[in-house]
Amino acid sequence: MVPDAGVLHEHLLQAVNAVVERCWGAADPDTVGHALFETLAADDLLSARAVAHVTEAYLPDTAELVLRYLTSYDAAGERPADDPVTIWLYETLGALANDLAAAYAATARSSYESPSLTGPVHDLPEVFPEEPRTVRRPKRPRPDREPGAAARRRAERAERALHAAHETLEALDWTRIDEENARLLKSLKAGDRRKVLWVRTRGIIVIGRNNSAFDAVDRIRDVQGVGVFAGSLQLIGKPKLLSARRQAVLTDIPLEDAEELSPLLAAHRIDVSLTGTSRWVG
Incomplete structure (x- = not known):
């Protein structure tokens, strides 16, 4: 059965969530990139030989967005619904899911037998009549310049600090x-x-x-x-x-x-x- 884009998107979201949990608090480019590569490779749907080249093409941009997600929020907790980094990451994973689904569909339409069963990989352009769309590097998030945005962030940090201080006193x-x-x-x-x-x-x-x-x-x-x-x-x-x-x-x-x-x-x-x-x- 050929997986559709929805199923693949769910697998990608689960993989990225696992990377975020693994790298939270110690995020650096090498750690995030390595963790993302290992997590995607461990998922059979995302690392199958027929679609591996699609996943690899998205890997650098996805790793960069995951790193930005980890470093753009100053504390663990619920992020705002309109957080731009979250939106771009979600949309990038959606685009990757669509391209993976297209690659799976192309393989299913072809009479080509998987090289995992028959031997080494060869250049077979006819296997993929639909080229995955070019991956565009997402624009860097623009700072929130709405009136009062900085004050709101300071107030949120102060509220979290005060809550933590009261918890410290409660525990004494x-x-x-x-x-x-x-x-x-x-x-x-x-x-x-x-x-x-x-x-x-x-x-x-x-x-x-x-x-x-x-x-x-x-x-x-x-x-x-x-x-x-x-x-x-x-x-x-x-x-x-x-x-x-x-x-x-x-x-x-x-x-x-x-x-x-x-x-x-x-x-x-x-x-x-x-x-x-x-x-x-x-």
Whole structure:
């Protein structure tokens, strides 16, 4: 049975999807070209001897489009329906499917027996009365110059970053953070200074670089809207006579957060005052 263009198009789409999954995140021309060649060669319909020359003719342009597809989107996810690279890739695979179908049909009409059964390949122009149409190199995608396009892309990137930051916070063990804070605060002496991270949206403070959550929270503090602020905590004196409470100063944390943050340290018998950045502290 001679495969039609629809069947061949489906095989091509599946092959390209496999290449995209295989090369995602590590796309370079050699890797993509090699992966595409291997994937097409593994499909019997796309690599049959009677049509192999058609597939090979499209291979460079198809590999270039797959590479452009992989490198033209900054994160995994759903691409816009009108994405030009996706459209050109889909249409190129459609053209290849049509030419493969024509080659199959020409072979079926011919009395020529496949060289895979009878011996070496010979030049037999009469086998293919219909020459596959010339493959045109697709034009390079034009940048989206519609008003607000750049702003929309920035907003989409910011939204993805904020979503990832919230997922990071959700995954943290806040009970463990509090326990590690308590151990560190208990061991602090007058003059000791430690880095802190204040998570306004969670009402949590992470004290000291040795806290197991410090690095994870520090990586997301520059994400707009996540509400993480970096500062430093320093004990400024010994407990007063007949008092177990200690005094500390907290720098670089927004002053408007004092009412919410102070009780967290008061629970550890530390009275804290917030101040702006000062080179004299510590």
